[in-house]
Amino acid sequence: MTREKPHQVAVLRGLQFTGNAMFSLLVVCMPLYFAELGFSRLEIGSVYAMGPLMATVSNLLLGLVADKAKSIRLLLGILFLCQIAVFLALAPLRQFAAIAALMGAFYFFQAPAPPMVDSLSLLASDRLGRSFASIRVFASIGFALCAVLYGYLYAEFGSPVVVPAGCLTAAAALAFVPFLGNFQANLRRFDFSELWGILKQRKTVLFFVLVWLVSVPHRVNESFLSLRMQEIGGQGLVGWLWLIASASEIPVMLLLARFGHRLKELPLLSAAAFFYMVRMLLTSVSDSPWAILAISLLHSVTFGIFYVTSMRFMTHLLPDQFRATGQALFVTVWVGLGGLFTGPMAGWLYDTFGAAAPFLLGAGTSLTAAIGFLYAHVRGYS
Template identity: 35%
Template sequence: METAKSQARNHHYIRLFSFSFFMGMGIIVPYFPLYFEAQGYSKVEIGLLQSVGPLAGMISNMLWGIISDRYQTIKKVLMLVIFGEMIMLLLLMNASHFFVMFACVLFFFFFHNPVISLTDSLTMLSVKGTKTSYASIRIWGSLGFAISALITGMVLARVGMDQTITILTVVISISFLLTFTLKDRKGSSKKMEFSGLFQLLRSPLFIWFFVLILLISISHRTTDNYLTLYLKELGASEDLIGWSPMISALSEIPMFLLLSKFGHKFRELPLLAIAGFAYVLRHMLTALLDHPVQIILVQSMHSITFGIFLVTAIRYLSVLIPDEYRATGQAMFTVVWVGMAGMISALLGGWIYNLSSGRVLFLSASALAFVTAIGFIILHVFTMRQSVDRGHHDHSVH
């Protein structure tokens, strides 16, 4: 049995690792599109480069998630994929031709994307049975993202966008060193069986939940992929652009704290519907406002959009998925909201942006969020009716 002191120390190291890893995300999300633009690529080429990461993630999340569950280790897999990231960044520094850049970005994200789901799995298993919540650890990721996004913007405004990869390499090297401090976790004493996994995948509730997660994530990823380019088009400097992801990330923290304390009092699907309606408003305001500062202030709505979405979806996932499939289930969730959604959003978004404008792109994202919010309400009504019917059936049997 782990002592309370040992648990506290382990949670402290996970917070540090989360802070460091999300510092890297604070460079990748806002500045990769600007880095590609600085290399002279068009909106369609940037869309392709932005979509290749999620495409790689769709394969690698499942691959590394299954390896982690099969060999009952999260820590060793984390060390391996972060080391792979570092190697790919060194190659990316010297990539000049588009196809070489494409290949380097593909393999970088092959190693990068699984870190999110593996870290979530490690966190969920580490806090299980303790007084620490997932949200109280995840806020350190938000802090890391916020600080990194702002400072990187200021640094890049002075040294030039070309130094993006160098800064990212330093940050990811720190994350790699921090993996040595983490305590490994096993999902369950039960061995993972593929037959049980396939049975889970066939469940209608599981399928519909993931369809709605995909749709709301496509809407969300529009901001990740194209907001910085849209702000630059409206005349914002790198310094100013850095405030946007910082405000977004900091706004998550109060929501994570609130949900860690009171979230269990509310049903998950209605909460996800509220997040959907908040996305409708956020994207609509982004599209209709003209001044970059106003649009940046709107990003504080990230608190009630992504803040509610992430914690609530992961909470619902822990109800849907048994422990022996934890890393695989978490990987599937990441495949959908980071991989599939990121790829569709990048390709479709790049096409819409190129064909019309950033304004039309964000209005489209708003419409998609509305469809999703209604979908969560319908799914909630359906599950409530099912539980009532099951209750009647059990009562009649007795």
């Protein structure tokens, strides 16, 4: 494995990069694509909720299969091929019901891929002598660079750019899969009763409830920040918005890679949730594209801290043989359950009470989570 170390680190970083390049397309271009088709804010929110509904099923199902059969590499190849097929099917569609159903299928194949790559990255980080954050940071780089690229392409060419961009991004990810090492080969046997015993513990349940609360402001940003920028005259800055946000993660993740082990996870998670509240409140009262660009720098101390620290905490909750299942559960809560609630609710609030309402919802749930993480720390769940 020593001889393969540089090669495997590069492959994992490439998968992190391309996986979040796809995510940037979904966040930067798809809300504008749906708006161009004439969808209301509620319909856009519902489309984004259809995806997490399917993602909830696929993450749990494929996470269990990946751990039980030790087959992450094979599953990743199948998922990327299916993503290409779904984008090709999306091209001629214009009706809301058909697009919502197809986006559900897309999320079924897209949502499990990033947690599987994270699972391999966590397993590999120990064996290759690299920190998880030093590999995961390439996801932030991929999102940042491709947010600008896709934002520019959409501003120049409009909706016709979406399908080719999606197909090429999935194909680029697929190209890395044959070179992946088998990091699951020497893991202990999967035992469902052992997994269930861990999942029903009070600290595990509380952790996932708090993750769901923090997912609300994150999903509000993903679903409606591009639309908000468009409404206040900042459509040309949408790509830069996501570039600034993602680029701001990078130094924070590198600092956590070097010094994060010195800090306890639960207080860090509480701080990240608190900064989510600040970010949501500031966004709710801002009507300038430049102000929202400045606020996006808080992405560094919200998602940048929250995601990496959550992954660290997960390694204490679940042993290595349950790594893919644990990642699947995290993403099910973070993307699936968070999206199911936030998409329709935030869309209805946006249509009914105006642009500030969904961001105020996110502020309330993140404040609750900040208090909850502090409570867990005081109770000794660290």
